[in-house]
Amino acid sequence: MTKNKLLRMDNVGIVVESLxxxxxxxxxxxxxxxGRTTIEGEWAGRVTGLGSQRVEIAMMVTPDGHSRLEISKFLTPPILSDHRTAPVNSLGYLRVMFAVEDIDEMVARLIKHGAQLVGEVVQYENAYRLCYIRGTEGLLIGLAEQLDNQ
Structure with a gap:
C-alpha cells in the first residue's frame, strides 16, 4: 500500500485587477x-507556463494561521479571460468559504464595503447559517456560521 505523501494545502490563489x-x-x-511582493523572472514563467511574466502578489492569512489566500495582479502578460462574475453553477473556481462568528454582522459590514448578497442567509438544519456574497471585483465568497446547538 502506498503511503499518502500529501502534507497540507498551502493556499488558494485568486487573480484580481486591484491588489x-x-x-x-x-x-x-x-x-x-x-506579505506583498513582485514575482518575475524566467523561473516564474516556467512554473505557470506563461513565459515572461511580472506579477504582484499579496499573501493573506486567516487568524488561526492555517489557511492562506494568495492574491495576484498580473502586470505582464495581459489578462486573457474573466470568470469573476460567473454564476454559482459554472465550471472551475467556485468560491472561497470562510467560517465566521456572526454572519449577520459580517454581511452588514461587507455590504457597507460594496459586497452584495447573492441569495439570502439560510439555515442548514441546526448546524449552520450560510450565504454567498459577491465581494470586491465580483468575487464569490461563502460565509458560514456554525450554530451552538449542543
Whole structure:
C-alpha cells in the first residue's frame, strides 16, 4: 500500500485587477496581510507556463494561521479571460468559504464595503447559517456560521 505523501494545502490563489482593493476587502473579512511582493523572472514563467511574466502578489492569512489566500495582479502578460462574475453553477473556481462568528454582522459590514448578497442567509438544519456574497471585483465568497446547538 502506498503511503499518502500529501502534507497540507498551502493556499488558494485568486487573480484580481486591484491588489489594494482586494487586500482591503479580505482584511474586512478578518484575514491579515502576511506579505506583498513582485514575482518575475524566467523561473516564474516556467512554473505557470506563461513565459515572461511580472506579477504582484499579496499573501493573506486567516487568524488561526492555517489557511492562506494568495492574491495576484498580473502586470505582464495581459489578462486573457474573466470568470469573476460567473454564476454559482459554472465550471472551475467556485468560491472561497470562510467560517465566521456572526454572519449577520459580517454581511452588514461587507455590504457597507460594496459586497452584495447573492441569495439570502439560510439555515442548514441546526448546524449552520450560510450565504454567498459577491465581494470586491465580483468575487464569490461563502460565509458560514456554525450554530451552538449542543
Amino acid at each position: 489594494d482593493n482586494a487586500i482591503s476587502f479580505f482584511t474586512q473579512i478578518g484575514l491579515k496581510l502576511e
